[in-house]
Amino acid sequence: MPYDDSLSLAKIKRFRGVRIGSKTIFLGLIPQLLFKNLEIVHSYVMGFFSTFIVGYLRKIKKFKMILFSDFDEAVPLPKSLFGKLWWNFFVKIPSKSADIITVFTSQQKKYLSKLLKYPENQIKIVPSGVDLKLFQNKKSKKQLRKELGLPEDKFILINVGNFGKKRKYEQTLEILKEIKEKNAIFLHIGGIGDKKYYSK
Numbered sequence: 001m002p003y004d005d006s007l008s009l010a011k012i013k014r015f016r017g018v019r020i021g022s023k024t025i026f027l028g029l030i031p032q033l034l035f036k037n038l039e040i041v042h043s044y045v046m047g048f049f050s051t052f053i054v055g056y057l058r059k060i061k062k063f064k065m066i067l068f069s070d071f072d073e074a075v076p077l078p079k080s081l082f083g084k085l086w087w088n089f090f091v092k093i094p095s096k097s098a099d100i101i102t103v104f105t106s107q108q109k110k111y112l113s114k115l116l117k118y119p120e121n122q123i124k125i126v127p128s129g130v131d132l133k134l135f136q137n138k139k140s141k142k143q144l145r146k147e148l149g150l151p152e153d154k155f156i157l158i159n160v161g162n163f164g165k166k167r168k169y170e171q172t173l174e175i176l177k178e179i180k181e182k183n184a185i186f187l188h189i190g191g192i193g194d195k196k197y198y199s200k
Helices: 029-035 049-061 081-095 106-116 141-148 169-178 195-199
Strands: 018-020 023-025 040-044 064-068 100-103 123-125 155-160 184-189
Touching (some): 023 049, 029 049, 049 064, 049 081, 081 106, 100 106, 155 169, 169 184
Parallel strands (some): 064 100, 100 123
Antiparallel strands (some): 018 023
């Protein structure tokens, strides 16, 4: 489904990315940061190209930087010397330039503060949320299952989100085994972030 930028209260500018290995680089971002007088820049997801560029240019351009991070213990840290150098230069140093870092949970807040040696009071928890009113349905479960082509006699566990290792789906599958639910269907709706993990 395409984005509808007209619904946004703020002007949105999108950039075409260039894929290099597992990362995407948005070269169009650099002139925007260099030549526009921006007051606040929000870098979404620590460790991506945008964080690296925004973190280093913040010192030159003096804009406020807000960084979102979903890092936790499930994200493996590099062990080799090259990996550690890469981590420090491309992730840790630019991330520490942020005025505020937002995370989903208190566990992430503690972990990130220790990992980056970043002040805990500058890490704000913004929990994932959803407006349940948007998903109220007056149709019966039976009617919805029929419309969606789902069997009536199955226990359906629905997951909405990006399929990746840090979501720990193996725990969900283990729980299904424990409750001995033979008629269970695990329905994933969303992207596949980690194809290797997904194939397992």
